[in-house]
Amino acid sequence: MPTRRRRPPALPDQIDQPCLNAKGHVSAVTEVYVLAVTLEDLNHIVTVSEDLAESLLCPPGTETPLLLNIHDLEVLQEVLDRPSEFIHYLKQRRASAAKILARDELDYLMHYVSWGLSPASDDTELTPGLADDLLDWYGHKNGERRSVASRPRRIEEPVVNLLLNVLERNRPPGWLRVSEAILNLDKASRQIANSVPREVKKSTLDSHEDCSQYVEFLEDGQASLGIFFFCLAAKTEYSDAEEAIHGLLRLRQYASKLGAVAAVVSFENSEQLFNACIFDASKWEPDEEAELAVEEALRYKLLGFGSV
Numbered sequence: 001m002p003t004r005r006r007r008p009p010a011l012p013d014q015i016d017q018p019c020l021n022a023k024g025h026v027s028a029v030t031e032v033y034v035l036a037v038t039l040e041d042l043n044h045i046v047t048v049s050e051d052l053a054e055s056l057l058c059p060p061g062t063e064t065p066l067l068l069n070i071h072d073l074e075v076l077q078e079v080l081d082r083p084s085e086f087i088h089y090l091k092q093r094r095a096s097a098a099k100i101l102a103r104d105e106l107d108y109l110m111h112y113v114s115w116g117l118s119p120a121s122d123d124t125e126l127t128p129g130l131a132d133d134l135l136d137w138y139g140h141k142n143g144e145r146r147s148v149a150s151r152p153r154r155i156e157e158p159v160v161n162l163l164l165n166v167l168e169r170n171r172p173p174g175w176l177r178v179s180e181a182i183l184n185l186d187k188a189s190r191q192i193a194n195s196v197p198r199e200v201k202k203s204t205l206d207s208h209e210d211c212s213q214y215v216e217f218l219e220d221g222q223a224s225l226g227i228f229f230f231c232l233a234a235k236t237e238y239s240d241a242e243e244a245i246h247g248l249l250r251l252r253q254y255a256s257k258l259g260a261v262a263a264v265v266s267f268e269n270s271e272q273l274f275n276a277c278i279f280d281a282s283k284w285e286p287d288e289e290a291e292l293a294v295e296e297a298l299r300y301k302l303l304g305f306g307s308v
Contacts, residue, residue, distance in 0.1 A: 034066065035065060037068050038070070069105075078138070078141075082168050084175075114154075158273055160193055173281065180260075185217055199213070200230065204268050207233075212230045212231070223257070226256055234269050238265070245263050254293075262279050262280075
């Protein structure tokens with residue numbers, strides 16, 4: 001009995017018609033990561049990508065793909081369960097290929113979780129055994145080990161975690177760019193972002209007035225992320241303040257030429273960490289109207305400032 005062959009999907013009839021992927025136009029893709037997933041454990045090759053490039057197994061001038069065995073990939077997605085964190089890991093992993101040496105992909109993962117993958121020196125060799133805690137947790141989770149082990153986490157600060165969760169859940173325009181800016185914060189900066197909302201709320205509870213504080217985070221000496229922390233007094237309706245907060249964000253982003261800004265808003269009578277978030281990751285472009293508006297806002301000290 002002859003078998004029926006499936007017809008391949010039709011291609012666009014016209015050359016200028018954009019191809020589609022599962023969720024939208026390929027023309028919207030700005031970055032591609034090449035992964036080679038294997039069934040076998042090839043960690044002895046994974047950690048020598050520079051040698052692979054020199055061997056000419058990969059064509060000259062092309063990016064050496066990241067080799068991952070299927071088990072390590074499963075562990076990666078379990079630990080980095082936010083898409084933004086997974087992409088951030090891949091970006092740092094690719095950038096650090098010639099700077100960090102490890103015996104195992106999971107050592108890279110634990111280095112990322114513990115300190116990130118941006119070493120100060122050009123050559124840093126990781127000590128073996130970084131993945132022991134990770135394997136303890138994964139084995140316990142899958143019922144292979146009796147000893148209880150906690151899941152390794154890179155972000156432990158509740159406010160920062162909640163910010164990333166809100167971005168992941170709502171996915172406003174530019175959410176990956178804002179998430180990346182947050183994930184680039186070092187531990188000291190994350191702790192500041194975690195503590196400021198409580199300080200601002202205390203000011204509102206003491207005065208029963210709207211209070212705010214703006215903090216600008218620096219990366220390599222350049223402003224990378226700005227966050228306004230607001231606490232609205234019980235007498236203030238959020239709907240009345242929302243437009244003004246949007247305006248302040250746009251002005252602050254323009255004034256500092258930032259790629260990402262956020263507003264974290266809490267209410268005086270609420271027990272939640274915060275009640276609303278507003279994000280702006282629009283592309284910075286020169287604008288005469290914005291220049292004048294920023295000058296006026298600075299004159300009246302509307303754009304509170306503090307760098308970390």
